[in-house]
Amino acid sequence: MSSFRFQKYGDIAAVRGFVKGDTVFLYKPEDIETVFRNEGTWPERISFKSIEYYQANVRKDIYDDLYSLVASNGKDWHKMRSIANPILNQIRSVEMYIPEIDCVSQDFIKRIRFLLDNKEEGMMPESFLNELNKWSLESVSFLGLDKRLGCLDNNLDSDSEVQKIIDAVHKSLEYMYKLEFELSLLQYINIKNRDEFVKHFDVIKNAFSKHIQEAKIRYENSSSESNKSMLQRFLSVNEKVANVLALDLLAAGVDTTGKSGGAILYFLASHKRAQNELRKELVTLLPNKDSPFTKETLANAKYLKASIKEGLRMGGIAAANFRTATKDMVVGGYQIPKGTLIHLCAYQNLFSEQQFPRPREFIPERWLRTNTSETSHKNTHPFVYLPFGFGARSCIGQRLATMELELLIARIIRNFELEWPHPPAKFTAKLFYEIVDPLRFKVKETPE
Numbered sequence: 001m002s003s004f005r006f007q008k009y010g011d012i013a014a015v016r017g018f019v020k021g022d023t024v025f026l027y028k029p030e031d032i033e034t035v036f037r038n039e040g041t042w043p044e045r046i047s048f049k050s051i052e053y054y055q056a057n058v059r060k061d062i063y064d065d066l067y068s069l070v071a072s073n074g075k076d077w078h079k080m081r082s083i084a085n086p087i088l089n090q091i092r093s094v095e096m097y098i099p100e101i102d103c104v105s106q107d108f109i110k111r112i113r114f115l116l117d118n119k120e121e122g123m124m125p126e127s128f129l130n131e132l133n134k135w136s137l138e139s140v141s142f143l144g145l146d147k148r149l150g151c152l153d154n155n156l157d158s159d160s161e162v163q164k165i166i167d168a169v170h171k172s173l174e175y176m177y178k179l180e181f182e183l184s185l186l187q188y189i190n191i192k193n194r195d196e197f198v199k200h201f202d203v204i205k206n207a208f209s210k211h212i213q214e215a216k217i218r219y220e221n222s223s224s225e226s227n228k229s230m231l232q233r234f235l236s237v238n239e240k241v242a243n244v245l246a247l248d249l250l251a252a253g254v255d256t257t258g259k260s261g262g263a264i265l266y267f268l269a270s271h272k273r274a275q276n277e278l279r280k281e282l283v284t285l286l287p288n289k290d291s292p293f294t295k296e297t298l299a300n301a302k303y304l305k306a307s308i309k310e311g312l313r314m315g316g317i318a319a320a321n322f323r324t325a326t327k328d329m330v331v332g333g334y335q336i337p338k339g340t341l342i343h344l345c346a347y348q349n350l351f352s353e354q355q356f357p358r359p360r361e362f363i364p365e366r367w368l369r370t371n372t373s374e375t376s377h378k379n380t381h382p383f384v385y386l387p388f389g390f391g392a393r394s395c396i397g398q399r400l401a402t403m404e405l406e407l408l409i410a411r412i413i414r415n416f417e418l419e420w421p422h423p424p425a426k427f428t429a430k431l432f433y434e435i436v437d438p439l440r441f442k443v444k445e446t447p448e
């Protein structure tokens with residue numbers, strides 16, 4: 001979180017030859033705004049070397065003249081983003097998925113019931129974060145492959161294709177982080193980690209290519225032109241686009257949403273007043289535990305949206321955003337040369353009394369329009385709360401992730417009372433800002 005740097009040097013600090021090159025750390029919202037406002041039409045961000053290597057050296061056949069969004073910059077990035085934006089980043093194409101993504105959340109509720117049957121005193125297992133990752137994998141792979149994989153099945157065979165995909169996702173993310181942030185001085189360790197990453201990412205790529213091929217045949221045999229799925233729209237550009245975007249959804253859309261869901265549930269579990277307030281809203285919107293969700297239901301779920309925003313403020317994965325200076329610029333009175341890496345540090349502001357009164361308290365009401373009290377976020381600087389980044393390079397999955405989280409949190413809180421019978425959870429900042437402790441929630445079925 002680099003708070004020691006903030007405490008020692010104040011609003012701006014520079015480190016020569018930091019992990020990935022000369023780096024400037026900015027903490028003041030006004031300076032963060034200056035960088036974002038000067039990012040130009042092709043904003044640059046440190047790329048993921050693991051995926052960069054995979055696309056340039058291992059699977060040139062898949063990528064060819066296309067590039068991963070998370071691992072490219074400049075005109076290569078722009079080409080792919082222009083193709084992906086109208087499909088992934090539009091309200092209508094995301095809203096179309098409310099019923100299916102809700103089904104995934106309902107399956108997660110069944111999965112919690114199954115775990116409850118197997119556990120004493122309603123405690124969730126240590127591996128609950130893995131369960132959340134399975135939920136987010138099931139959701140994004142449904143969009144990328146137009147098919148339910150079955151990640152939440154209770155009786156997954158350890159030899160089944162789905163279990164192999166789940167294991168490969170887990171392993172490839174683990175090695176990806178090692179390669180990005182734990183580079184060793186011993187070259188053979190880096191090569192070993194890189195090869196492990198490639199091996200696991202290839203398992204996913206092969207499985208995904210197979211599913212995309214199968215879907216292509218299904219579509220050829222069907223004449224329906226209306227309500228095309230995301231995969232149909234990827235495929236209508238070409239099959240390479242479908243493959244590259246499916247891998248991007250996976251690389252950027254599993255851990256992020258799983259960990260965010262875990263953090264929001266943690267804050268609700270440890271703040272009974274907010275949890276009860278949310279349940280009151282949900283009982284009105286969903287009179288039965290399995291009442292269907294529509295886009296109108298979601299639009300009226302104001303406290304739900306506010307709870308998610310507050311959860312992302314206190315426990316969002318992005319404790320910082322990143323840019324590379326695409327031109328020389330002056331920020332806070334200092335020259336920042338083109339090519340410098342810039343950490344736009346959010347954490348200190350997200351917990352500052354000046355930006356968010358009573359910053360250590362989980363208060364969803366901050367985000368309600370009707371709130372006129374001192375806790376309202378209306379006086380917060382607009383460049384302080386950016387859980388999905390900013391501008392042309394911001395998270396392309398923001399709408400989708402928000403919808404997934406809304407459906408998940410709503411279903412869980414409507415169905416269960418959550419408790420956190422442990423000391424306050426500890427957070428750490430590695431690639432993501434995240435909870436260190438196992439997510440051992442205590443869960444009790446709510447009355448009808």
Ligand code: HEM
Pocket residue numbers: 045069070081140248249252253254256257260316317318321322387388389390391392393394395396397398400401402
């Ligand atoms: C709560 C969950 C999520 C959070 C908090 C999150 C956050 C972020 C952030 C902070 C960025 C960098 C933005 C910037 O540099 O300005 C990003 C980029 C990205 N995210 Fe997400 N994300 C989430 C879920 C997802 C999902 C579900 C998907 C896939 C559907 C996704 C796909 C991407 C992609 C492809 C990029 C790179 C975009 C580009 O460089 O053009 N994310 N995300």
